[in-house]
Amino acid sequence: MASISLVQASIAIVSLILCFFYHFKKPHKGFLRNWPVLGMLPSLLMEFHRIYDFSVEILENSNLTFAFKGPWYSGMDMVFTADDKNIRHIMNSSNSSNYTKGPDFKEVFDVLGDGILTADSELWKSLRKVSKAMVDHQGFQKLSMSTTRKKLKDGLVPLFDHIVEKEKVVDLQDVFRRFTFDTTLMTVTGCDDPRSLSIEMLEVDEFAKALNDIGEGIMYRHVKPKFLWKLQRWVGFGQEKKLYEAHATLNRTCKKFILDKREEVRSKECSSKEGEDLLTSHMKLDSTMYLKYHNDEKFLRDTMLAFILAGRDTTASGLTWFFWCLSKNPHVVTNIRQEIDSNGADDPERSSYDSMEFLNKLVYLRGALYEAMRLHPPVPFERLSPIKPDVLPSGHRVDPSIKILIFIYALGRMKAVWGEDALDFNPKRWVSETRGFKEVSSSKFFTFNAGPRACLGKEVAMTLMKTVVVEILQNYDIEVVQGQKIEPAPGPILRMKHGLRIKLTKRCSSSSK
Helix, strand or coil: CCCCCHHHHHHHHHHHHHHHCHHHCCCCCCCCCCECCCECHHHHHHCHHHHHHHHHHHHHCCCCEEEECCCCCCCCCEEEECCHHHHHHHHCCCCHHHEECHHHHHHHCHHHCCCCCCCCHHHHHHHHHHHHHHHHCHHHHHHHHHHHHHHHHHHHHHHHHHHHHHCCCEEHHHHHHHHHHHHHHHHHHCCCCCCCCCCCCCCCCHHHHHHHHHHHHHHHHCCCCHHHHHHHHHHCCHHHHHHHHHHHHHHHHHHHHHHHHHHHHHHCCCCCCCCCCHHHHHHCCCCCCCCCCCCCHHHHHHHHHHHHHHHHHHHHHHHHHHHHHHHHCHHHHHHHHHHHHHCCCCCCCCCCCCCHHHHCCCHHHHHHHHHHHHHCCCCCEEEEEECCCEECCCCCEECCCCEEEEEHHHHCCCHHHHCCCCCCCCHHHHECCCCCECCCCCCCCCCCCCHHHCCCCHHHHHHHHHHHHHHHHHHEEEEECCCCCCCECCCCCCCECCCCEEEEEECCCCCCC
């Protein structure tokens, strides 16, 4: 039960009053007013609906790093940064042990339990060691690839052909979220195709809806004093009520997956020529070598949920924003198609146009995907806290009471980091003079994190996205419906607030693969 002091209750009441009358005191562009007692929180709430674009403005006006002052005694003092020097300092191997997610992070993300997304210290190291071995295993990569191809053949292509035939308008973001939900669930749990993506486009099931609700609820916890959202949770109100219900749904659904999988493992019916799903792999772990609780129901639930969230939402976000960028840059579409054709995708003697050998040759396509994720990173911010006091290269002092928010969205748009053309969509910035791929520092391109916490599924995700993009661009032309408002919604995943409505036409046989 939450413990609420008189001072905290008073701050909450005054905050609500100020929020109610916020339109009388709109903050200036790129500026947050520091109110007595309440700090900068009221001003931040006024801009919360456009938090990511506002982060660009405020960090541009603050030399890439900004000290946010929260209400007194609320524990909400933060440092916002998009300075690649600060990021390099924080994520450096010799420094990274001082910067953890911390206990406050675990409270905010409590519905995720103790999986790799929330763990710290020794537990995190153990989880990462095991997860890396599984994700890097050829069996899992084979399963991921075969699942993606099968879902393309049985799900996305029939749906797109149906849309073309009926001349329908479809929300491409919804399509990709359904696609990645199905493929991720199959590769993580080994279940049959959930068929959330099909011609019928059935109503999203309760598990997928619960995943959506927890993302929204967690984001709001970042801009509310802890005592306030804990009070809402205690009384069962607003976002906290939805979060509680979503948590219960996730627990119930994950429990069923675990019970079914245990029965399969006992009966030895879960082996597959296409590779082994992650849930099966975790159940078969040697506990003396890896994790003591590897077969514990809560551990399996937390691990499974972490992989599902990471696999579904980030990839769907990346693909959605990628096709939006292509719609604004048709010459890039032409270049990608030329690269695909020049590497033999239209050769009838090829056994598979989306083989790893073929996909690895698509340097310009990889650059276009990176460019879309630079401007629209699937995970738009990273939150960390120092264990011991430190001074960042920007000169800002931080201690355990301060949260550090790395605004990845703003980082990719900073002219001080990327040059005067930072806002331009230019895949060629990733292609070297010898037509190889040009890597940049991970502290500059932070989409896949950096240092010891670099994304484990980076190459799996890139392979999936390239496979999907090749299939679509070789067979369809996409036209974005004019007049719709495209803007990011506040949340831990950068999704489009209103979706992305498109029309499709089939490419003529002479220009398709």
